Amino acid sequence: MIYNIAVIPGDGIGKEVTREANKILDAISQKYGFKIKRESFDWGCDYCLKHGKMCPENILDVLRGSDAIILGCIGDANKVPDHISLTLLLRIRKGFDQYVNLRPIKLYPGIETPIKTATPKTVDLVVVRENTEGEYSGVGGFFKMGHPEAAAFQTAIFTQKGCERVIRYAFELARKRKKYEGKTPVGMVTNCTKSNALNYSMVFWDLVYREVAQSYPDIKTDLALVDAITMWFVKTPEYFDVVVASNLFGDIITDLGSMLQGGMGFAAGGNINPERTYPSMFEPIHGSAPKYEGKGVANPVAAIESVKMMLDHLGEEAASLDIEKGLTKILSEGKFKTRDMGGKYSTSEMGDAIRESILKQK
Numbered sequence: 331m332i333y334n335i336a337v338i339p340g341d342g343i344g345k346e347v348t349r350e351a352n353k354i355l356d357a358i359s360q361k362y363g364f365k366i367k368r369e370s371f372d373w374g375c376d377y378c379l380k381h382g383k384m385c386p387e388n389i390l391d392v393l394r395g396s397d398a399i400i401l402g403c404i405g406d407a408n409k410v411p412d413h414i415s416l417t418l419l420l421r422i423r424k425g426f427d428q429y430v431n432l433r434p435i436k437l438y439p440g441i442e443t444p445i446k447t448a449t450p451k452t453v454d455l456v457v458v459r460e461n462t463e464g465e466y467s468g469v470g471g472f473f474k475m476g477h478p479e480a481a482a483f484q485t486a487i488f489t490q491k492g493c494e495r496v497i498r499y500a501f502e503l504a505r506k507r508k509k510y511e512g513k514t515p516v517g518m519v520t521n522c523t524k525s526n527a528l529n530y531s532m533v534f535w536d537l538v539y540r541e542v543a544q545s546y547p548d549i550k551t552d553l554a555l556v557d558a559i560t561m562w563f564v565k566t567p568e569y570f571d572v573v574v575a576s577n578l579f580g581d582i583i584t585d586l587g588s589m590l591q592g593g594m595g596f597a598a599g600g601n602i603n604p605e606r607t608y609p610s611m612f613e614p615i616h617g618s619a620p621k622y623e624g625k626g627v628a629n630p631v632a633a634i635e636s637v638k639m640m641l642d643h644l645g646e647e648a649a650s651l652d653i654e655k656g657l658t659k660i661l662s663e664g665k666f667k668t669r670d671m672g673g674k675y676s677t678s679e680m681g682d683a684i685r686e687s688i689l690k691q692k
C-alpha cells in the first residue's frame with residue numbers, strides 16, 4: 331500500500347513538530363510495511379512575504395490527489411495579520427468539505443494537568459466540531475468604515491444539511507465508541523448549544539439535533555449550554571462521551587479540553603471529510619508559537635497524535651494503536667519531558683524517545 335501524503339509544516343514551531351510527526355510516520359510505515367509518498371509545501375507566512383499570498387491560487391487542485399494532509403500550524407502575526415494568514419487553513423477545511431473537526435480529549439498517564447478532577451480515568455471524551463459553516467461562514471461586511479457611524483456585520487449560517495451531517499457523525503461515533511459497553515444506552519451525545527440566547531441559529535441547531543437523535547434510540551441524548559459546558563468539563567469530565575458543537579463553540583471548548591489533557595502540547599485534531607471525496611487534514615491544534623520557533627522546545631506529542639489519527643482514517647488501525655501504546659508507555663515512564671511539561675528534552679529528543687518506544691512495541 332502506498333499513501334500520498336501532503337505535508338504543510340507552516341509557521342513557527344510547525345516545522346519542528348512536523349519533523350517529529352514525519353519521523354514517527356516513517357518508523358511506523360516501515361514496521362507495518364506500507365509506503366509513504368510525501369510531498370512538502372512551504373506555504374505560510376514566509377511564503378506570503380515573498381509571494382504576496384499565503385499559498386498559490388490553485389492550492390485545492392494541488393492537494394486534491396493526496397490521501398491525507400499533515401498540517402503543522404499556520405500564523406505569525408509579526409509577518410502577516412492572523413485573519414489573513416488563517417485563510418489558508420479555513421480554505422482547505424471548507425474547500426475539501428472537511429465538515430467534521432474531530433478533537434479527542436484524553437489524558438495520558440503520567441501527564442500533569444492543572445485540573446484536579448482530570449485523571450486518565452475521568453478524561454475520555456471527543457468533541458465533534460462543525461468545521462465549514464456556522465459562525466465561521468465568513469459572511470458579513472464593514473459599513474461606513476472610517477466614519478463615526480462605522481459598523482461591522484458577521485453572519486452565522488446554519489444549514490439543515492450542515493447541521494444534520496455533523497450531528498449524525500457524532501451519533502455514529504458514540505455508537506462506535508460504546509463508552510457504556512454492555513449497558514443501554516451504549517453512548518451519549520451532548521448537544522453543546524446556546525439556544526436560550528441565540529434564538530434562530532441555535533434553536534434551529536437544537537431542532538436538527540432532536541431530529542437526528544430519533545434514529546439513534548440506543549444513544550443517550552443530552553443538552554448543555556456552551557457556557558455551562560466550560561464549567562462541567564472541569565467539574566465532572568467523566569460525564570462526557572461525545573460532544574457535538576458548532577464551529578465557534580467547538581473551537582472554544584476544545585481549548586479548555588486541552589487543559590484536561592495536560593496542555594495544548596497534547597491536543598490533536600482531524601479535519602475530516604467523512605465521504606472521502608476529498609483528502610482529510612490532520613493537525614496539532616496548538617498555535618504556531620513563533621517566539622519558540624527554532625528553539626527546539628516545542629512538544630511534538632500533539633503532532634504525533636495527529637499522525638495517529640490520520641492512520642486511523644486511512645484504515646491503518648493497528649499502526650495507529652501502536653503509536654498510542656508507544657506514547658502511553660513513554661509518557662507514563664515520566665522521563666522524557668519537554669519544556670511545557672517541566673522538562674529539558676528537546677523537540678527532537680522527545681520525538682526520538684517516542685519513536686524508540688513505538689518500535690519496541692510488539
Ligand code: IPM
Nearest residue numbers: 404405416419420581584615
Ligand atoms: C483552531 C484554531 C483556528 C480556528 C484558528 C487558527 C482559525 O483556533 O483550529 O482551533 O479557530 O478554527
Ligand code: MN
Nearest residue numbers: 581582585615
Ligand atoms: Mn482553536
